[in-house]
Amino acid sequence: MKLGFVGTGALSSAIVTGLKSLPGETTPVVVSPRNEEIAAELAARYPDVRIAADNQAVLDQCDTVMLAVRPQIAREVLRELRFRPDHHVVSLIVTVSREEIAGLVAPARHVGKALPMPMIARLQGATIICPPDPIVATFFGRLGGVIEVEDQSEFDALSVVTATYASYFKYLDTIHAWARGQGVPGDKARDYITSIYKALANAPDTAPDEDFMHLAQDYATRGGINEQVLRELTERGTFEAFAESLERVHQRVVGK
Ligand SMILES: NC(=O)c1ccc[n+]([C@@H]2O[C@H](COP(=O)([O-])OP(=O)(O)OC[C@H]3O[C@@H](n4cnc5c(N)ncnc54)[C@H](OP(=O)(O)O)[C@@H]3O)[C@@H](O)[C@H]2O)c1
Structure with a gap:
């Protein structure tokens, strides 16, 4: 594979960094000159990474190309480029459909x-x-795993999952702020919360046949403190409001 990136920003940099952290990895990578600083940093860090003169030069020097510009400029950038029939094109641009x-x-x-x-x-x-x-799956499979989906609607639904990260950290922050309010030193509370939530993140792997609600019930001992928090948040409509937010994000993702 000769890999190219049109748009060398945060995400392209993360992919190249992951790729080049693999032992014995020598895939030649060519990146577009923008962003200048990120492209220069990648080229300085990895001997197999080169900076192309422009976006067309990226295409001319690669067989697999990742499109990683912002959606607002994607159409304008792509219209100026000449692709070959044999190019393997992987678009990372969330809000532009595969068909377009x-x-x-x-x-x-x-x-x-x-x-x-x-x-x-x-x-x-x-x-x-x-x-x-198979080519794209093998590539991402080595970089943290891959989930292959058959159609765009499934892809769009799964991409809504990525809208929930900030709320997850707000949830942890709420616990942290409360503990600090009780006089627990911030770093101690942070260490404890981090350690416990890392352990909880492993629970689905240790019980692969259980769905998430079963895991919730495993922890919600009758009359216990987990049951109390789950019940109180449920009664106040917290999870319903969350599901409604997911629905609104989905409408955005599918462009309605
Ligand atoms: N970051 C994420 O977590 C994430 C996750 C999934 C998907 N995505 C998608 O991935 C794409 C890239 O996201 P990102 O976070 O990497 O954005 P980003 O950091 O803004 O990177 C985009 C890069 O494109 C460069 N650029 C601007 N005009 C260009 C042109 N005419 N030709 C080539 N490159 C040009 C920009 O360079 P300048 O800085 O010089 O303007 C910028 O560095 C977006 O479509 C986004 O939806 C991002």
């Missing part, structure tokens, strides 16, 4: 979408790809 990208990168025949997350730099967090594609 396929039109913009014609005559390229292999066109798919992928949704990697910045933690890919540390080889963590699976990437969803659509449609299934």
